[in-house]
Amino acid sequence: MNKYKILSLFLAIALLAAQARIFMGDKAQEVSTSEAVFQNILTRSSIREYTAEPVSRTTLDSLCRAAMAAPTAKDQRPWKFVVIDDKAVLQELASALPYAQALKTAPAAIAICGDPTLMNEDHRPTEWWVEDCSAATQNILLAAHSLGLGAVWLGVYPAKTLVASVSNTLKLPSNLKPLSVVALGHPKGTAQPKDKYAKDNIRYNVGDFPNAQAEEEEESTEGGGF
Numbered sequence: 001m002n003k004y005k006i007l008s009l010f011l012a013i014a015l016l017a018a019q020a021r022i023f024m025g026d027k028a029q030e031v032s033t034s035e036a037v038f039q040n041i042l043t044r045s046s047i048r049e050y051t052a053e054p055v056s057r058t059t060l061d062s063l064c065r066a067a068m069a070a071p072t073a074k075d076q077r078p079w080k081f082v083v084i085d086d087k088a089v090l091q092e093l094a095s096a097l098p099y100a101q102a103l104k105t106a107p108a109a110i111a112i113c114g115d116p117t118l119m120n121e122d123h124r125p126t127e128w129w130v131e132d133c134s135a136a137t138q139n140i141l142l143a144a145h146s147l148g149l150g151a152v153w154l155g156v157y158p159a160k161t162l163v164a165s166v167s168n169t170l171k172l173p174s175n176l177k178p179l180s181v182v183a184l185g186h187p188k189g190t191a192q193p194k195d196k197y198a199k200d201n202i203r204y205n206v207g208d209f210p211n212a213q214a215e216e217e218e219e220s221t222e223g224g225g226f
């Protein structure tokens with residue numbers, strides 16, 4: 001083998017090794033990204049107490065960006081987001097929502113609102129705004145957790161009195177309904193995420209859910225049967 005052949009062989013091996021490294025690097029990156037996403041989902045938990053540290057408007061804007069990345073029926077995007085970082089308004093909201101004690105220490109919150117007056121092709125009001133705004137709410141919770149922030153979903157819709165008090169406090173236009181308020185802040189203390197996985201909640205294809213048989217038998221003996 002002359003020296004040119006040896007050099008070509010060496011270059012070919014080096015090229016292959018470099019390509020393999022690039023390929024393996026991408027794969028490794030993919031695996032760690034999916035692990036990180038799963039970890040973020042599985043370790044999220046509702047946080048209801050926060051330190052006094054503020055949440056920057058840049059971060060709050062990023063959370064709204066995450067919200068607007070949610071899936072939305074017919075791509076209608078029927079949402080509007082009211083970002084609240086004024087302590088006085090947060091306290092007013094805390095008084096308006098009986099189960100929203102989290103707002104007492106939260107330095108910020110986002111009200112996720114939907115527009116049910118948007119029309120479908122058949123000119124009927126859209127009914128998907130609830131699902132769309134729920135998906136947006138969950139995106140905010142997950143994005144906040146990924147940034148090390150604590151957050152909790154405070155339910156508003158469909159409780160009529162809560163919808164009225166939040167609309168009134170935030171001076172919402174009449175076409176908008178608040179679905180939820182997410183309280184946000186830097187967590188005070190640590191929280192243990194709940195493991196809610198239950199195999200019995202899963203069924204593949206057609207058939208009974210696991211344990212459904214046992215539950216039916218229990219019911220029939222309780223009721224005396226026919």
Ligand SMILES: Cc1cc2nc3c(=O)[nH]c(=O)nc-3n(C[C@H](O)[C@H](O)[C@H](O)COP(=O)(O)O)c2cc1C
Binds near residue numbers: 102152194
């Ligand atoms: C529709 C909805 C409404 C909720 N409303 C409230 C609320 O008003 N106040 C509150 O403290 N938590 C509220 N939560 C948070 C739940 O209590 C919490 O998600 C549940 O206990 C499970 O705990 P985890 O989020 O830590 O997994 C609400 C959650 C959902 C999905």
